[in-house]
Amino acid sequence: MSNSPLPERRPPGLREDELIAVIVAFLSLGGIFFWVLGQGQDELGLAGLLNPAPVTTPSPAPTATSGGTGNTALNPQVSPGQPTPTPTVTAIGKNGSATIDSTAQSLTVSPATPRPTVTATPGPNLVPVPVPIPNNQESPSPTPTTGTPSPIPTTQPASPTAVRPPLEFPDVPDAFWAKPYISALSALGIISGLPDGTFQPNRSVTRTEFAVQLQKAFEATERRSSRQFTDIASDYWGNVAIDKAVKTGFMSGYPNGTFRPTGDVSRVEVLSSLVYGLNLPAPENPEAVLQIYQDKDSIPKWARAKIAAATQAGLVTSHPTVNQLNPNQAATRADVASMLYQALVRTGKQAAVSSPYTVVPR
Numbered sequence: 001m002s003n004s005p006l007p008e009r010r011p012p013g014l015r016e017d018e019l020i021a022v023i024v025a026f027l028s029l030g031g032i033f034f035w036v037l038g039q040g041q042d043e044l045g046l047a048g049l050l051n052p053a054p055v056t057t058p059s060p061a062p063t064a065t066s067g068g069t070g071n072t073a074l075n076p077q078v079s080p081g082q083p084t085p086t087p088t089v090t091a092i093g094k095n096g097s098a099t100i101d102s103t104a105q106s107l108t109v110s111p112a113t114p115r116p117t118v119t120a121t122p123g124p125n126l127v128p129v130p131v132p133i134p135n136n137q138e139s140p141s142p143t144p145t146t147g148t149p150s151p152i153p154t155t156q157p158a159s160p161t162a163v164r165p166p167l168e169f170p171d172v173p174d175a176f177w178a179k180p181y182i183s184a185l186s187a188l189g190i191i192s193g194l195p196d197g198t199f200q201p202n203r204s205v206t207r208t209e210f211a212v213q214l215q216k217a218f219e220a221t222e223r224r225s226s227r228q229f230t231d232i233a234s235d236y237w238g239n240v241a242i243d244k245a246v247k248t249g250f251m252s253g254y255p256n257g258t259f260r261p262t263g264d265v266s267r268v269e270v271l272s273s274l275v276y277g278l279n280l281p282a283p284e285n286p287e288a289v290l291q292i293y294q295d296k297d298s299i300p301k302w303a304r305a306k307i308a309a310a311t312q313a314g315l316v317t318s319h320p321t322v323n324q325l326n327p328n329q330a331a332t333r334a335d336v337a338s339m340l341y342q343a344l345v346r347t348g349k350q351a352a353v354s355s356p357y358t359v360v361p362r
Contacts, residue, residue: 163189169199176201177319178334180353181341190216191337201334208238208261210270210336211245217340218347220248220277227252229259236261250277268299268327270336272306274315274343282309292362293325300327315342316359323359 166183173179178201185191190213193199224247232239238261245251250273253259265273274280283289286308290296299307307327310316317338318324331339342358344350 162187167193167199169193169197171198172201176334177355177357178317178338180355181338182334184341184350184353185217185337188216190340191333199333201337202332204264204330205333205336206262207251207259207265207269208242210265210273210331211238211241211251213336213340214248214250214273214277215241215244217344218248218250218277220250222247223249229253229257229261231258232261245273245277248277249279250274252276264330265336266328267325267331267335268303268307270331270339271310271315271327272303274339275306275309275313278313278343278346280309280313280346282306283312289361292323292359294321294323295325295327298327299325303327311359311361313346314358314360315339315346317342317355317357318359319357322357 164187167186169182172182176182182191182199182201186193222244226243227246229242232242236242242251242259242261246253282305286305289308289311290299290304292311293299307316307325316325317335318326319334338355338357341350341353345352
């Protein structure tokens with residue numbers, strides 16, 4: 001009888017190859033777990049790894065939840081009678097997707113593909129995200145408002161720009177007949193007061209002073225050449241204004257070659273000058289127009305057609321008697337201011353002033 005050796009007894013526990021397989025499986029699951037956490041998938045969590053849900057083709061109206069940096073499909077629809085698919089878990093991140101097959105213990109990683117923007121209806125757990133308008137898309141046009149059109153406004157004649165508030169003079173009260181004209185021209189910078197602050201409306205005006213006012217009131221085109229007057233020195237203070245008045249046709253000298261710069265300008269000269277400078281036409285029957293004046297016979301022959309033209313154009317003002325022209329009387333500062341203003345009205349630069357001392361032709 002031979003003695004056979006006893007069979008070797010296996011120590012309790014796992015074999016070496018089985019232990020290695022278990023370690024590899026845990027390492028794989030741990031790597032997947034940390035990869036998912038790195039993608040910011042807060043929704044997947046540990047529960048998704050322990051309880052994988054089957055992934056099938058969604059129905060036409062799937063329920064989607066968006067948030068964070070990725071999406072997780074929930075509650076997929078399975079048609080009755082279809083075989084139960086292999087349980088898998090699919091995690092979608094910003095860099096791609098990972099699929100874990102729980103039976104084969106395999107991992108499939110797919111690269112990320114562009115996804116269209118999903119517009120979700122705001123709910124209790126969903127914050128609406130504004131969708132920017134593309135650069136090539138125009139904003140919607142406002143709905144036109146219909147109704148009764150606004151009336152076309154009535155425009156007043158264009159006025160020169162005022163350079164200052166109207167000046168107030170102690171010797172020009174509100175009741176003074178030429179106050180509206182003096183205030184308007186002082187605001188335009190055409191006339192000003194005297195060094196003592198007064199205006200002295202009844203004082204006479206020299207021919208040089210009138211030339212200065214013409215230069216400030218009108219931007220007329222030059223149409224004549226300069227003239228040299230024997231009674232004006234080369235350094236005379238009013239040379240520029242006189243030269244401008246002559247070139248634009250407002251004023252002229254006398255036949256003997258003089259200008260009389262310090263002489264008083266008469267009322268007939270003021271009106272004739274404005275008619276010359278504005279190139280106003282004479283009426284067909286000047287004498288008929290002059291019948292309005294009680295002193296028509298005192299109007300010089302050379303000026304009769306010009307006075308008729310001034311009357312027809314509404315340039316003539318006369319105080320205190322409107323039908324008394326006083327043509328050869330020296331023009332006062334109030335006279336010149338009122339006639340200059342009427343000339344601006346004629347050219348459309350100022351609005352008309354209602355005055356009982358404006359001569360209205362018959």
